[in-house]
Amino acid sequence: xxxxxxxxxxxxxxxxxxxxxxxxxxxxxxxxxxxxxxxxxxxxxxxxxxxxxxxxxxxxxxxxxxxxxxxxxxxxxxxxxxxxxxxxxxxxxxxxxxxxxxxxxxxxxxxxxxxxxxxxxxxxxxxxxx
Numbered sequence: 001x002x003x004x005x006x007x008x009x010x011x012x013x014x015x016x017x018x019x020x021x022x023x024x025x026x027x028x029x030x031x032x033x034x035x036x037x038x039x040x041x042x043x044x045x046x047x048x049x050x051x052x053x054x055x056x057x058x059x060x061x062x063x064x065x066x067x068x069x070x071x072x073x074x075x076x077x078x079x080x081x082x083x084x085x086x087x088x089x090x091x092x093x094x095x096x097x098x099x100x101x102x103x104x105x106x107x108x109x110x111x112x113x114x115x116x117x118x119x120x121x122x123x124x125x126x127x128x129x130x
Contacts, residue, residue, distance in 0.1 A: 010048050012074045015067055018049065019056045026096045028062045035126045036066035042124040048076040050095075058088050059095040 028036075040063070049060030049067075057064055058080060067075045083091065108127075115122050122128070 010076050010078055013051075013055070013077050015064070015072055015075050017055050018051060018064060018075070018077070019054070020061055020064060021057050021092065024057070024061050025093065026061060028065055033062060033065045033069055036062045037069045038124055039126070040066055040070060042121075045072075045076055048078045051077050051079055052083075052088060053079065053081045058083075058091060 045063070045067070047060070047063065049063050050058040052058055063075070080088070112122055112125070112127060115125070
C-alpha cells in the first residue's frame with residue numbers, strides 16, 4: 001500500500017453527510033466529548049475523521065460528536081476505500097485499543113508544570129491540577 005496516497009486525500013465535507021457507525025463499540029461520555037470539543041476549539045481540527053466510501057465513520061466518532069457540539073458545518077475527513085469490510089471493522093477496534101498506554105507520571109508532571117508556568121490553560125490538555 002502507498003501510504004502517501006492515503007494521507008494526501010484529506011477533504012472538507014459537510015458534517016451532515018457523515019454517518020456514525022451504529023454498532024461502534026467505543027463509547028464517549030459527555031465529558032469526553034466536551035474535552036474533544038475544547039481541544040478542537042483550542043488547537044484546531046488537527047486529526048481528520050476517517051470515513052468509508054459511503055461516508056460512514058471508520059474512526060473519529062468522538063471528533064464527530066465534538067464537531068456537532070461546536071456547531072461546525074464542515075469537518076476534515078480521510079476517505080478510505082482500500083479496506084475490506086473486515087479490515088474496517090477491525091480498524092474501528094484497533095484504532096482505539098492500540099492507542100491505550102500508560103503515562104510516565106514524572107514526565108507528565110514536568111510537561112504540565114511547564115505549561116502552568118507560561119499561564120497556559122491546562123484544561124485544554126484533558127488534565128486538571130489534580
